[in-house]
Amino acid sequence: MTLAAVLVAAGSGTRLGRPMPKALVPLGGETILARAARALVCGCDARELSVLVVTAPPEHVAPFTDLVEALHLGVPTVVVAGRATRQGSVAAALEALEPFPAVDLVLVHDAARPGVPPEVVDRVVRALRAGHGAVVPAVAVVDTVKRVGAGDGDAEPVLETVPRLSLRAVQTPQGFDRALLERAHAAAARHAHDEAVAASDDAGLVEMLDEQVWVVAGDERSAKITTPRDLTVAELLLGREDR
Numbered sequence: 001m002t003l004a005a006v007l008v009a010a011g012s013g014t015r016l017g018r019p020m021p022k023a024l025v026p027l028g029g030e031t032i033l034a035r036a037a038r039a040l041v042c043g044c045d046a047r048e049l050s051v052l053v054v055t056a057p058p059e060h061v062a063p064f065t066d067l068v069e070a071l072h073l074g075v076p077t078v079v080v081a082g083r084a085t086r087q088g089s090v091a092a093a094l095e096a097l098e099p100f101p102a103v104d105l106v107l108v109h110d111a112a113r114p115g116v117p118p119e120v121v122d123r124v125v126r127a128l129r130a131g132h133g134a135v136v137p138a139v140a141v142v143d144t145v146k147r148v149g150a151g152d153g154d155a156e157p158v159l160e161t162v163p164r165l166s167l168r169a170v171q172t173p174q175g176f177d178r179a180l181l182e183r184a185h186a187a188a189a190r191h192a193h194d195e196a197v198a199a200s201d202d203a204g205l206v207e208m209l210d211e212q213v214w215v216v217a218g219d220e221r222s223a224k225i226t227t228p229r230d231l232t233v234a235e236l237l238l239g240r241e242d243r
């Protein structure tokens with residue numbers, strides 16, 4: 001079985017509010033992109049990985065390429081222009097895999113999750129190799145979760161409390177049988193013009209095909225950097241690891 005990895009890094013980082021793409025924001029003396037790429041490749045075991053595809057904001061393909069090459073990851077790497085949405089960027093990365101017909105398993109990871117520990121990547125790869133066609137890492141939900149209705153301007157009415165025991169907060173890398181992931185993205189693209197077929201993760205597109213998605217244990221260290229507070233927390237955690 002031949003594994004490829006996709007690192008989606010083409011987002012602008014609007015919610016982080018920095019004057020550069022989120023992937024280029026420094027974290028512990030390196031960029032978020034450098035940390036995420038190394039974490040993903042180390043977790044896979046570079047020897048097992050046949051190609052890494054990185055999506056970059058279209059106007060930053062050249063600097064992203066230089067940055068990734070300078071990491072000497074030991075894996076053939078292709079940097080391609082991302083698209084307007086995360087889903088579109090993953091589709092662009094899948095197209096970039098066309099010259100690699102031997103690839104049959106694909107991991108998709110957010111650059112915005114630079115802290116993913118190698119054991120999480122390993123769990124996803126193992127479950128894939130064991131024959132699960134779509135695998136996501138996830139953690140239990142710790143807060144009480146309520147569904148709400150339309151608010152009156154001051155407050156929103158609670159419709160129900162959702163039992164949380166079986167709820168999971170899903171992370172990346174998400175792993176897929178390549179043919180299944182391509183089928184999921186192709187189906188979403190076919191319907192893009194007549195109905196809203198969008199999912200906030202790739203596994204959601206697989207679910208829309210009525211195919212089974214499997215969950216393995218994620219990790220709090222793999223939290224997504226979305227807001228300035230998330231970046232501060234990530235810096236603090238790195239500082240603690242260094243001590």
Ligand SMILES: Nc1ccn([C@@H]2O[C@H](COP(=O)(O)OP(=O)(O)OP(=O)(O)O)[C@@H](O)[C@H]2O)c(=O)n1
Binds near residue numbers: 014023090224225
């Ligand atoms: N058009 C896009 C949008 C997002 N991503 C990537 O998908 C991951 C998850 O997206 P998110 O954390 O939401 O990043 P941004 O889109 O950059 O954030 P924001 O919504 O605040 O702009 C990130 O690694 C991001 O770079 C991407 O490759 N292409």
Ligand SMILES: C[C@](O)(CO)[C@H](O)COP(=O)(O)O
Binds near residue numbers: 086172201224
């Ligand atoms: C893919 C993801 O990280 C899984 O939790 C998440 O759905 C990405 O969401 P975003 O709004 O694109 O950051």
